[in-house]
Amino acid sequence: MSQDEYILGIWDGHDSGAAMVRGGQILYAINEERLSRRKLEVGFPKRSIELILRRLDLSPASVKHVAVSTFDFAKTLTRLFPSMKEEYYLIRRRKKRPGVLTSLKKRAKYTLTEWPPSGLTRRITLRVVGRELERLGFRDFELETVDHHECHAVAAAACSGFDEAAVITIDGIGDALSGTVNLWRRGQLERRSTLSGRESLGIFFEHVTNLLNMRELEDEGKVMALATYAYPVPDEKNPMLSWFQVDGLTVHARYGAHETYARLRDLLWQYPSEQFAYMAQRTLEVKAVEFVRKVVKDLGVRRVALAGGIFANILVNRLIRLSPEVESCFVFPHMGDGGLALGAAMSLNARRCGVTSYPFQDVFFGTDYTDEEMQAALAEAGVPSERVSDAELPGRVADLLLAGKIGLWFQGRMEYGPRALGARSIIAHPGSEKAKDELNLRLKRRVWYQPFCPSMLESAAAEIFEDFRGQLDPFMTNAYKVKEAYRDRLRGVIHIDGTCRPQILGPAQPAPHLYRELLEEVGRRTGLAVILNTSFNLHGEPLVCSPADSLRTFRETRADYLVLGNTLAHG
Numbered sequence: 001m002s003q004d005e006y007i008l009g010i011w012d013g014h015d016s017g018a019a020m021v022r023g024g025q026i027l028y029a030i031n032e033e034r035l036s037r038r039k040l041e042v043g044f045p046k047r048s049i050e051l052i053l054r055r056l057d058l059s060p061a062s063v064k065h066v067a068v069s070t071f072d073f074a075k076t077l078t079r080l081f082p083s084m085k086e087e088y089y090l091i092r093r094r095k096k097r098p099g100v101l102t103s104l105k106k107r108a109k110y111t112l113t114e115w116p117p118s119g120l121t122r123r124i125t126l127r128v129v130g131r132e133l134e135r136l137g138f139r140d141f142e143l144e145t146v147d148h149h150e151c152h153a154v155a156a157a158a159c160s161g162f163d164e165a166a167v168i169t170i171d172g173i174g175d176a177l178s179g180t181v182n183l184w185r186r187g188q189l190e191r192r193s194t195l196s197g198r199e200s201l202g203i204f205f206e207h208v209t210n211l212l213n214m215r216e217l218e219d220e221g222k223v224m225a226l227a228t229y230a231y232p233v234p235d236e237k238n239p240m241l242s243w244f245q246v247d248g249l250t251v252h253a254r255y256g257a258h259e260t261y262a263r264l265r266d267l268l269w270q271y272p273s274e275q276f277a278y279m280a281q282r283t284l285e286v287k288a289v290e291f292v293r294k295v296v297k298d299l300g301v302r303r304v305a306l307a308g309g310i311f312a313n314i315l316v317n318r319l320i321r322l323s324p325e326v327e328s329c330f331v332f333p334h335m336g337d338g339g340l341a342l343g344a345a346m347s348l349n350a351r352r353c354g355v356t357s358y359p360f361q362d363v364f365f366g367t368d369y370t371d372e373e374m375q376a377a378l379a380e381a382g383v384p385s386e387r388v389s390d391a392e393l394p395g396r397v398a399d400l401l402l403a404g405k406i407g408l409w410f411q412g413r414m415e416y417g418p419r420a421l422g423a424r425s426i427i428a429h430p431g432s433e434k435a436k437d438e439l440n441l442r443l444k445r446r447v448w449y450q451p452f453c454p455s456m457l458e459s460a461a462a463e464i465f466e467d468f469r470g471q472l473d474p475f476m477t478n479a480y481k482v483k484e485a486y487r488d489r490l491r492g493v494i495h496i497d498g499t500c501r502p503q504i505l506g507p508a509q510p511a512p513h514l515y516r517e518l519l520e521e522v523g524r525r526t527g528l529a530v531i532l533n534t535s536f537n538l539h540g541e542p543l544v545c546s547p548a549d550s551l552r553t554f555r556e557t558r559a560d561y562l563v564l565g566n567t568l569a570h571g
């Protein structure tokens with residue numbers, strides 16, 4: 001078995017993208033949105049594939065193995081007729097008004113997604129995707145399909161670092177399933193049970209998001225945040241709790257997708273939005289956690305690796321992390337469908353080369369730029385700047401940050417996944433209400449109830465959290481409760497329930513250039529190595545990718561300063 005084949009994974013649906021692996025290494029992984037500049041892009045990931053090949057100095061003809069994720073009926077149909085997914089994308093993102101047939105089409109969409117993959121959908125997928133690749137110059141290559149939930153599961157398992165674990169995937173729907181339970185043992189993934197598309201906790205939450213006039217598949221985090229502002233509805237008065245039943249290693253839903261939607265609409269009429277959100281969040285928490293605990297008990301393992309869109313919900317993840325049955329919990333950092341391309345590549349790499357684990361230290365799998373490229377972009381934008389040495393930069397930035405200034409921070413390779421982790425971040429004082437408000441007004445335009453997040457060193461996490469158990473969280477996948485005594489000092493990054501979603505960096509964790517040094521400097525001056533860290537982008541746009549993107553954002557937001565490698569520019 002050769003271990004050194006280049007294997008390309010692609011995903012051409014919601015948050016499309018591409019990834020290249022070789023041996024046990026993730027060489028590159030990027031989502032198309034960063035290049036097309038359309039958030040959660042749905043188009044074929046042409047730019048991602050071209051960029052990966054260019055950056056790895058490979059010709060398309062030299063890549064002989066490609067895996068594509070998902071080949072159910074609905075997905076295959078959109079491969080044949082891409083205008084269908086484009087229209088849904090534009091309506092979902094409020095770029096186009098729904099037409100008279102929209103609700104009918106939506107009904108059809110939810111019905112068709114429950115139709116499973118078949119030999120025919122596989123052949124059509126191979127043909128359509130194969131042709132796209134040929135257009136890019138690929139020749140004499142083997143293209144394979146990989147099941148949707150296998151992509152989620154393999155990514156979670158192979159990156160978890162666990163020898164043995166329960167691997168659980170739960171999402172909206174993909175390849176007619178809304179979840180799977182797998183036993184991972186010494187590199188083998190054995191599927192133990194499935195959750196059908198009809199029983200989807202993900203689609204339930206998608207409906208809730210849509211009914212609150214938010215964008216489904218995008219604003220679920222806002223629903224979670226809104227829920228914490230509600231006067232709690234007692235469980236016995238929450239009818240949603242009876243709609244899902246955990247049964248053995250699966251979940252049963254009382255109603256199908258359409259009836260669930262109708263019942264939710266009726267409930268929303270009776271309750272204020274935040275209580276409606278609360279009931280949905282509570283249902284998700286109770287059912288997902290009950291399910292995970294049941295799986296852990298039944299499989300007789302105490303470690304869990306999780307993927308699928310449901311595990312973007314950090315409050316659900318927190319309850320799983322704190323469950324007495326769970327010894328250790330790993331959430332794949334790109335848990336939603338944006339992570340499918342990497343999962344597809346890993347699955348094919350396991351099949352072909354027997355590679356089943358990846359030394360997973362960080363997620364900086366995206367583009368980086370040379371100093372010359374950054375200088376050229378600065379010159380072209382006509383932004384005055386100064387060079388600052390490695391030794392001086394953390395101190396200079398700490399001065400600005402602690403004075404309440406808002407900074408844009410651009411270093412090294414871009415993050416893979418939904419979170420900014422110090423490569424493309426906006427940084428500010430974690431305890432300043434003024435900085436938080438300004439950040440909202442000038443840059444992020446977030447809804448008022450959605451909090452910002454902190455980056456911190458492990459030493460700070462151990463000091464400020466009630467429920468830190470020593471497991472690092474470098475990818476912001478979990479919530480932690482801040483001790484009462486620290487809440488005022490960190491009010492810019494704490495939610496109303498006292499929780500926050502931190503990036504916790506251990507001493508050995510790879511971090512972007514000078515990011516750890518900045519945290520250390522802030523720690524020396526304030527006693528707490530914590531800063532506010534939010535994604536470097538304008539409201540409604542994807543994370544910035546290039547120096548040119550970052551300079552455009554700098555100009556439009558009039559942020560106080562921009563750090564581009566070792567260059568500091570003032571606004």
Ligand SMILES: [Fe+2]
Pocket residue numbers: 148152171172173174308309336337
């Ligand atoms: Fe999925």
